[in-house]
Amino acid sequence: MEFSYGTAGTPTIRNLEDAWSKLSGAAGTVLSPSGLGATALALFATTKSGDDILVTDSVYRPTRNFCSGMLSRYGVKTRYYSPGIGSRIEDLIKPETSTIFLESPGSQSFEIQDVPAIVKVARDRGIKTIIDNTWATPLFFRAHEHGVDISVEAGTKYLGGHSDILLGLASANEATWPALRATYDAMAMLPGADDCILALRGLRTMHLRVKEAEARGLAVARWLRSRPEVSRVLHPALPDFPGHEIWKRDFSGSTGLFSVILQPQYGAQDVARMLDQMRIFGLGFSWGGFESLVIPFNCKDYRTATQWEPEGAGLRFQIGLEDMEDIMADLADGLGRLARSSAPKDVATCA
Ligand SMILES: Cc1ncc(COP(=O)(O)O)c(C=O)c1O
CATH class of the missing domain: 3.90.1150.10 (Aspartate Aminotransferase, domain 1)
Known part of the structure; x- marks a missing residue:
């Protein structure tokens, strides 16, 4: 039975997840009631207690608050790096570094990151990469084709398009998808059907x-x-x-x-x-x-x-x-x- 209980998904949610995965070139997508919620899901999916994560200093401020606040309470340490660091991020990697978080362009200040250079360093060391791709959307930046493991989008912005919904989407590549889906299933924080329908409508334009x-x-x-x-x-x-x-x-x-x-x-x-x-x-x-x-x-x-x-x-x-x-x-x-x-x-x- 594909749909057994509401928290595991509904046909409306599945429609939007599948459409976003196709658009993003992802193995799978999970939804969240806000963009910040999708960011939190992505970070919970790639971290555990004792880990160290590297986050761009140009990150959306509530993401910074989530990392320095909530994640630190669960034993995950956040260090911030200059958005212009490129491959020099290698110098910051520690044995316990599990995740590099990117946002390009940066919130408010618009620094562009060298995503391929950072992804290469991460991949060579088995470190996961997450990007907040809200500004470009998958139409203007192909995060997964650039090797990013999880791409987060605040559907609140261009997907909804009419300033009347809050929604988040996190899409993952094949290797990271099971962890992202398991995190989503464990939390059961899903958007309501009406918001998903508005997002599906927004997708058409x-x-x-x-x-x-x-x-x-x-x-x-x-x-x-x-x-x-x-x-x-x-x-x-x-x-x-x-x-x-x-x-x-x-x-x-x-x-x-x-x-x-x-x-x-x-x-x-x-x-x-x-x-x-x-x-x-x-x-x-x-x-x-x-x-x-x-x-x-x-x-x-x-x-x-x-x-x-x-x-x-x-x-x-x-x-x-x-x-x-x-x-x-x-x-x-x-x-x-x-x-x-x-x-x-x-x-x-x-x-
Ligand atoms: C770059 C970026 N990412 C994520 C978010 C979070 O989206 P939401 O308001 O749906 O939590 C915002 C909201 O302003 C944003 O500007």
Whole structure:
């Protein structure tokens, strides 16, 4: 009997698992009620008490909290590495290292990792690799073809696509699939049928939406690069971005999420004045949906293996599906407010 008890799966869940495995080129996929949940499943599947794991310093912050918090309580030690480490990760390997966790591009800061170089080091030593592939999706980065053992996706973002579900997917290659499935079966933390149906519906248009996100993201990123208020644009598909050559080698596209570093003269109050009056862009953490969003960010507070010392304030943009002219006008007005708010004030003079 294929379906005996709900926690072991339902036809709806199986549909989505199978579709994602096909799309990702994976041996199998498990689902979770959130992207962070899928990350936790992947890490529980590859670790045991006494292990050491290496996690990129550019990782999504709640993943860092899970590793340094929950995993440490179960006797798994986490060390963070520079996202640009490449094959030099070899120097960090210990006999008890069981897992290397990657995220490329990095959360908020967008560093591109040399995935093949890291995977080669891991494979030669029997170490498992996990990647958070949410930004690129399997359409733009073929994690398993690059040798990654488990690829995690927050379906909350581009798969759902409409900012109305939370969902996670973790897909594994043949060698890692039994451990991932056993972990999922032991926990019985599965999403509800309604969310899976919305994800299956999202799957039918995801290829169009990510291509549109790519075109819009690039158009806005290029425009922002030309603006005097902006010091740098952190977008892997821009030729002057430090990780661009690796991105071009390994990825087949980019999506609609990227960051900028503003010129140093703009402080927190200037940024607040810019953001508080945005009409199209909302303030919001999630992304991959239909609406445009922006958040101020600063990685300085939590990085441990690398220093985050940009010359100015950071803003992360998610470009949505609103009218492009409205998006650009909102940004132009916002940058205008930013520039005006820090313009030199007239100095009162005594006659
Ligand atoms: C890169 C990345 N991975 C994972 C997640 C977690 O997804 P969820 O919100 O579904 O837990 C997020 C959410 O923002 C994310 O940005």
